[in-house]
Amino acid sequence: MNFENIIGNDNNKNLLNEIVKSNSVSHGYMFLGISGIGKFLFAKEFAKAILCDEKTGCNKCKSCIEFDSLNNPDFTVIEPEENSIKIEQIRKMNNKIYEKPIISKRKVYIINNADSMTLDAQNCLLKTLEEPPEYAVIILVGTNENIFLNTIRSRCVKINFNKIDDEELKSILINKYDYSNVSENMLKLFSGSLEKAINLKDKEDIYTEIEKIFNNIENVNIIDLLNNKETITKNKEEIMNILEYINVLFFDKLKQANNKNGYIKAIKIVEDTKDRIKKNANLDMTIDNLLMNVWETLNQ
Numbered sequence: 001m002n003f004e005n006i007i008g009n010d011n012n013k014n015l016l017n018e019i020v021k022s023n024s025v026s027h028g029y030m031f032l033g034i035s036g037i038g039k040f041l042f043a044k045e046f047a048k049a050i051l052c053d054e055k056t057g058c059n060k061c062k063s064c065i066e067f068d069s070l071n072n073p074d075f076t077v078i079e080p081e082e083n084s085i086k087i088e089q090i091r092k093m094n095n096k097i098y099e100k101p102i103i104s105k106r107k108v109y110i111i112n113n114a115d116s117m118t119l120d121a122q123n124c125l126l127k128t129l130e131e132p133p134e135y136a137v138i139i140l141v142g143t144n145e146n147i148f149l150n151t152i153r154s155r156c157v158k159i160n161f162n163k164i165d166d167e168e169l170k171s172i173l174i175n176k177y178d179y180s181n182v183s184e185n186m187l188k189l190f191s192g193s194l195e196k197a198i199n200l201k202d203k204e205d206i207y208t209e210i211e212k213i214f215n216n217i218e219n220v221n222i223i224d225l226l227n228n229k230e231t232i233t234k235n236k237e238e239i240m241n242i243l244e245y246i247n248v249l250f251f252d253k254l255k256q257a258n259n260k261n262g263y264i265k266a267i268k269i270v271e272d273t274k275d276r277i278k279k280n281a282n283l284d285m286t287i288d289n290l291l292m293n294v295w296e297t298l299n300q
């Protein structure tokens, strides 16, 4: 198996290699852990190896070649449609899975973001997990184990993925991804997710700006603060991450601040703002309110 491009979770690399080598593949797996730490990539490499004629992911057999060109008929990925995985999608899989594999000895389904399965979809999946055809393997990739029915959980081998250690992540970002510097607060925002860190790479400037504004919030007047509103509102697609980052900064302040109560309230205001934006509140107004309320709370 080729885990070269996947960082961290070395224990799981060894475990999956062993499973494939010893031919002790089960019918159901759950790959669990926070988002952005490579669970899906692991699942794909694992799938490729168990489909491979050589059981290695040799890159040379028909199964591997078709896999790499996204044409392997014995491999299917199911993704949420409009935020959830619906019963029709699982029903379709259930019908297909009983048709014998075409070029491989096995047939693999990855259900990505599987914790978005509706209850109906889960019940439907359960039928297959109860009596899977002997060549079938289903890998559920998700973040929250508790969402799944107990009856599904008990039929899957659970593999937990850990977040990448901050020091390791920092050195990867600087050495491999040209990050100039990675602050402690940035690491908190990434929370061990390489994917998140890579996505934020070209946006370092925004976060430096945000840090300047909010670290200084107790010393500015409200007019100056409101003048910075655009830094937040012009980056619409980034808004949730920005709000999350503001709270990273506030949590940091909370540690040394005299005004602990103020920061506790401010953190709550930011959380409420996130909720409001999720509910599609007017962005300009919501951020105005955020800035005014936070400023008032911290300058009493």
Ligand SMILES: [Zn+2]
Residues within 6 Å of the ligand: 052, 053, 054, 055, 056, 057, 058, 059, 060, 061, 062, 063, 064, 065
């Ligand atoms: Zn192969």
